[in-house]
Amino acid sequence: MRHTLPIAPQFYVTAPQPCPYLDGRMERKLFTALQTDNAEKLNDTLSRQGFRRSQNVLYRPACSECTACLxxxxxxxxFESSKSQRRILKRNGDLVRKVSSPWATDDQYALFRTYLDSRHSDGGMADMDIYEFAAMIEETPIRSRVVEYHEGDVLRGVCLTDVLEDGLSMVYSFFDPKLEKRSLGTQLILDHVDIAREADLPYVYLGYWVPGSPKMGYKSRFGALEVYRGGEWQRLTDPSHFAKEAHPLSVDPIAEQVARIQLPDSRPTSK
Structure with a gap:
């Protein structure tokens, strides 16, 4: 099914498929191609409206009976780090950050496979080969970086990061799953906050937080967090106020969702 705005780009909806976060739910995504001369502006504008990038596509959940993904x-x-987060920073003080242009390496792929086999062996990326991995890292029409974390000569963590007009977007990160005591996932986020602060960028985009999903619960432990809900960013003061259940009438039709999307240098087509 295709829905269009009066001007490019065109928006599409995926077919329903099992939700990877909440059992018994079906997910759909609203998406558009990121292949225009205006790619960076489009990515900046839609990221501020809850969209995420995957290679040359921008997407946002558009499930027919659920609004849990935020x-x-x-x-x-x-942002101020908590006591436990400060302990994580101290624990990982020996890691060295290296930033480069988006280029895939054998070491990255080996760590990626170890991470998937340990944490997401039944996920949608479980069968990704080295060529698909290289496409995920390298196929980007915008300003992206690969941020690596090394302990001596050993690669411990990687994050594919987009540099937006108003912040850093952590597109995909992975790390050595055997080092559980290091809490490397948290470490990567904390370090990106430092990078954004050094670059005078106001936000670090983390992807989707899903109330009720064990896979995504860690994101609510970060202070100064905002979630995109009801067409605006809201402070997440109490995660318990956000339930995974949704009223059937809380989901707007796709055509209405598309009509409210604001494009670069344009006004919303409707309220």
Missing amino acids: SARIRVAD
Whole structure:
């Protein structure tokens, strides 16, 4: 099914498929291609409206009976690490950050496979080969970086990061799953807050937080967090106020969702 705005780009909806976060649910995604001369502006604008990038596509959940998935970002200026997060930073003080252009390596893929086999062996990326991995890292029409974390000569963590007009977007990260005590997933986020602060960027975009999903619960432990809900960013003061259940009438029709999308240098087509 295709829905269009009066001007490009065109928006599409995926067919329903099992939700990877909540059992018994079906997910759909609203998406558009990121292949225009205006790619960076489009990515910046739609990221501020809850969209995420995957290679040359921007997408946002558009499930027919559920609104649990909420795009999340950290307000860098207001963020203060907790005691446990400061312990994680100290524990990983020996890691060395290396930033490069988006280029895939054998070491990255080996760590990626170890991570998937341990954490997401039944996920949608479980069968990704090295060529598909290289496409995930390298096929980007916008300003992206690969941020690596090394312990000596050993690669411990990687994050594919987009540099937006208003922040950093952590597109995909993976790390050595055997080092559980290091809490490397948290470490990567904390370090990206530092990078954003150094670059005077106001936000770090974390992807989707899903109430009720064990896979996504860790994101709510970060202070100064905002979630995109009801067409605006709201402070996440109490995660318990956001339930995984949704009223059947809480989901707007796809055509109405598309009509409210604001494009670069344009006004919303409707309210």
